[in-house]
Amino acid sequence: MDNLFKLCILIFVSYFSGAIPTGFLVGKIFFGKDIRQEGSKNTGATNVFRVFGPLPGITVLVIDVLKGFLPVFFIPEMLFPLGTLGTPVLAGLACVAGHNWTVFLDFKGGKGVATSLGVFLALAPLQTLLAAAVFAAVLGVSGYVSLGSMTAGVALSVLLWTSSAFPAIKLAGTTIMRISDVRPEIKIIGTIIALLVFYTHRTNIKRLLEGKENRLWRKK
Secondary structure (H helix, E strand, O other): OOHHHHHHHHHHHHHHHHHOOHHHHHHHHHHOOOHHHOOOOOOOHHHHHHHHOHHHHHHHHHHHHHHHHHHHHHHHHHHOOOOOOOHHHHHHHHHHHHHHOOHHHOOOOOOOHHHHHHHHHHHOHHHHHHHHHHHHHHHHHHOOHHHHHHHHHHHHHHHHHOHHHOOEEEEOOEEEEEOOOOOHHHHHHHHHHHHHHHHHOHHHHHHHHHOOOOOOOOOO
């Protein structure tokens, strides 16, 4: 199979994986409501959590993460078994683009945070887990998912670019993983995704500055 054709398949499958409108489907199938008309009008897990409850919200979150993880982790290896530089990154970008601008909802979708999490769990798992810890800390202190998401995006980008400063992880004297083993294209996509997260949260930034942003839970 020609490599260009394989690349087209890679981008096509990754885009449509990301484009699955999970929040919209959960709202329609299980509650008979269009999530785009409820709460913040967003199709992401946070709005589903607020409108329909924790279980639907967590379900959407997990599926949206898998939408990014599975194509990046499996499809490039299936199509390019010897490995081709950049193919996982292209798959990741296609997944996020599919989620943010889904063909199934007139090219309007979520904000890409959960799907980006899945993408980077496949590309740079240790840095991603550290960034997720930053997200959890900011969310726990502030209650703002948007602030946690943007902070985590910045943290991930910084971690990717500074990975060479981390020591290798060893087990019984044998190196099992070098955190510094991050390809340049992954560092670049990390910065692009971080900027994209800020772009998709531009209305949240305005509400944060005005003191009108909604918390995930109400303050007591």
